[in-house]
Amino acid sequence: MMDEVSPKAPPAPTVETEVEARAEAPQPRMSDHCTNDTPLDASEVANGPYFLALKEIVKLADVDVYVSKPMDAVSGTPRLVLMLTGGTGVMAKTNQIQADCFAQEGYFVVMPDLEAEDVHLGDSAPNAAAVTAHTENADLLETIKFKAAEGIKGFIIDMWLARHTPENTMPIIETVLKAVKETYADKAYDSSMGILAVGYCFGAKYVLRLAATDEIAAGAIAHGLLISKEDIAGVKKPVTLACVENDMFFPDEVRDGGKKQLQDNNIDHELKVYPGVPHGFAVYGSYSEEHIKTAQKQAFDQFLEFLSKH
Missing domain, CATH: 1.10.20 (Histone, subunit A)
Structure with missing residues (x-):
């Protein structure tokens, strides 16, 4: 009679097997466009909005904040725009130039560093x-x-x-907004007109969260990341959305369901879908493809037109 063979226990996982297993079927959570700067052409930067705004990085409530304002602004007259970035963070040149684009259009822009732990040590998302x-x-x-x-x-x-969860991120935004009001209201911007908020990628979710409060008058988001149906359902302020066609980071069912929710709740809104562009296209960059450059300008114009009405 043959000896009974005990079944072998499965081999213990190794670093290699765990990593390979994860690589097989992870659900995408952030794209390279969320964690890497969009391309920039040196000559375009030299002649672009980066040099057409007055800007500095300041500390407000221990948070690094990029501040950009129109060169010809009369003190206390511009409107305030709170700009919330993707994972590349406040030090990324592309995000700074995007803030300057709004400043060039007459807005006083504050862009807080959302990517740090423990009110703020600097923790931008890892790039490729x-x-x-x-x-x-x-x-x-x-x-x-x-x-x-x-x-x-x-x-x-x-x-x-x-x-970088809502529980960690929203208090940073709220703290910065309080400090901005105490430091700049009626000196650098007109506080009577209400705050506008613009969010890209990671920052888009938090513009929607602000739009569910009375902190802002209107919001604009581009290629949002990790946005839930609940984020959109809570919105009570006017919002405009620039979306990417077939965007795995902002699925169609969430986007379309959110549009219906905004309609059902009678929220002033608009939603435009841009085909053939990458997630992250709306942040200032020097793309070689003409249709991406065109869509980038169209998304910016979309935001300017919508925000100017609110």
């Missing part, structure tokens, strides 16, 4: 280049396939998102 460099320098990971490196990047981004 940084993750690649990290994996190339790690002996253990040199033998793992490319897809494993992608899995690691996804894991690091997920960890970043786990630290």
